[in-house]
Amino acid sequence: MKPETILQQLSNLYSPPKSFLRWKTSLDLTVATILSAQCTDERVNMVTKELFKKCRTAQDYCDLSQREFEKLIRPCGTFRVKSKHIKKLCKILINEYKGKVPRTMEELIELPGVGRKTAAIILYAGFGKLEGIAVDTHVMRLSQRMGLSTHSTPEKIEKDLMKIIPKKDWGRFNTLMISHGRAVCTARDRKCHKCVFKGECPGVLRKS
Numbered sequence: 001m002k003p004e005t006i007l008q009q010l011s012n013l014y015s016p017p018k019s020f021l022r023w024k025t026s027l028d029l030t031v032a033t034i035l036s037a038q039c040t041d042e043r044v045n046m047v048t049k050e051l052f053k054k055c056r057t058a059q060d061y062c063d064l065s066q067r068e069f070e071k072l073i074r075p076c077g078t079f080r081v082k083s084k085h086i087k088k089l090c091k092i093l094i095n096e097y098k099g100k101v102p103r104t105m106e107e108l109i110e111l112p113g114v115g116r117k118t119a120a121i122i123l124y125a126g127f128g129k130l131e132g133i134a135v136d137t138h139v140m141r142l143s144q145r146m147g148l149s150t151h152s153t154p155e156k157i158e159k160d161l162m163k164i165i166p167k168k169d170w171g172r173f174n175t176l177m178i179s180h181g182r183a184v185c186t187a188r189d190r191k192c193h194k195c196v197f198k199g200e201c202p203g204v205l206r207k208s
């Protein structure tokens with residue numbers, strides 16, 4: 001399948017936001033993206049509604065007791081690890097970046113709890129920068145089904161995608177694929193009969 005066709009068709013179908021998470025500042029976005037690992041965006045948005053009222057700055061996260069923080073983010077799952085990562089990250093932001101979120105892939109992936117996927121989301125949604133393609137579970141599944149990559153790790157899939165997707169489209173490619181992955185090409189029950197790609201997608205030929 002041609003990447004240009006995929007992008008065109010998906011753009012006709014969906015007008016997704018830059019991020020499905022609710023946030024106001026780059027720090028909010030960073031925290032929300034870390035919390036979203038193995039959790040739905042809806043649940044993260046529910047949790048951050050309260051959390052962001054208490055925490056506006058990196059110092060606010062450091063001042064929050066571990067216990068209170070864990071209680072607040074518990075519904076997001078793996079809350080002990082996530083709370084430790086966020087607190088450590090905020091300390092680094094204060095000590096090394098004057099409390100601000102850095103703006104390069106190299107700096108972001110050095111932060112606790114931030115991998116390439118999280119960094120790509122922060123850079124695109126927060127700063128309008130394109131330094132990678134965020135490969136989450138939807139992007140991974142759809143890329144494999146559509147024959148855009150034969151790999152099974154996010155790192156390798158991202159490399160394949162970066163070769164075929166025009167750089168200007170790296171950011172919206174992620175949100176368009178997520179939209180299609182949620183609406184039609186779902187993990188358990190892909191609705192190929194309703195899909196705009198049914199005539200050309202290699203995945204339609206395979207049994208789920």
Ligand code: SF4
Pocket residue numbers: 145146184185186190191192195196197198201202203204
């Ligand atoms: S045709 Fe089926 S497998 Fe291919 S993108 Fe559409 S829903 Fe997914």
